[in-house]
Amino acid sequence: MNNLIYMDNAATTMVLPEVLDAMMPFYKDFYGNPSGSYSFAEISKNAINDSRKIIADTLNTMPHNIYFTNGGTESDNWALKSIADSYGKNYGHIITSKIEHHAILNTCNYLKKKNYDITYIDVDEFGIINLKQLENSIRNDTILISVMFANNETGVIQPIKEIGEIAKKHNIIFHTDAVAAYGHININVDEYNIDLLSVSGHKFHAPKGVGFLYVRDGIDITSFIHGGDQENKLRAGTENVAGIVGMGTACKIAYTDSDSKRNKELILREKLITRILKELPFSRLNGSLTNRLSSNVNFSFQFIESPSLMELLNEQGICASGGSACTSAITEPSHVLSAMGLPDDIASGALRLTFNSYTTEAEIDYICEMIIKDVNKLREMSSLYTFFIS
């Protein structure tokens, strides 16, 4: 596409050319099944284990703690259902938050129907979880705490270290959905007391359909997909070799020069926020400015509706999001913004822009101009706005 300005990296990302280059031989030349007993199969098997090592190093863990899956949703489902299965024995209490991705929320809904009890912790106006409430919610039958590392809509980073400490103190298993965070921030599973962690490749420039679940030694997980002996007999099915190789390569790239990439994103973010808030009255930044991914901006514009703004931006070649992609078909305000206490009329005028270190200042300038133009145009058409300012 010509002049495409892609500002929806929280929904998915471009596969980097280096990632594709690393993958191609495993489609064309080395297509052996990793379970085979000949040297040709060994090439595939070794490639998988090289990726496992690269990934384990980024988390400060060992390769055998990494289980490949088909993505974030599967990792989240596996973590929650298998902990419920192993430790709940058909009943148990799970603590999560109101701002989780639907991969967690709908898995919790499923477990609720299976007789598990779920507590959803509140967040404050900045989108940060209430730690006191979390600790006070712990009961004798609590088997799991699952809180996301960073939120996919607002980019707000949760106090994971503190949650890990609470979980450890009360001897409760701690899972984190790190799909939005991994590749953007350094994660040390030991330092944060994380027992299980979900990641998806396509959120950090690997292809769609590959991800992993980190599981700490001693945590008893059950098989989620039954079949052959792959992944230590816990996740059966012939491995997505090329995808796994791509994810390993994307990992290496994400955690190389990460400080300079983050600094570049911070400059772009600052520029975007400053200009929009300065030039558009009745607008606000949703979520904490400081505890936030460097590549995320989430605005609310009063007197407009997200879908109308998205339509105008689309005509200008800009890909953005009004909420999370999974719910954008529904015009209901985002559950994340509602949990932060935003009234419906403000939450429904939200705009999420997620960029990356390859985004240019010229693109940011163009986007600012278009947003300012479009929001003003939509407001002029709004009787509520014209009534309000008269």
Ligand SMILES: *Cc1c(COP(=O)(O)O)cnc(C)c1O
């Ligand atoms: C994208 C996302 C998921 C789902 O991952 P898929 O690989 O698309 O299944 C889960 N959690 C969060 C926070 C996400 O951003």
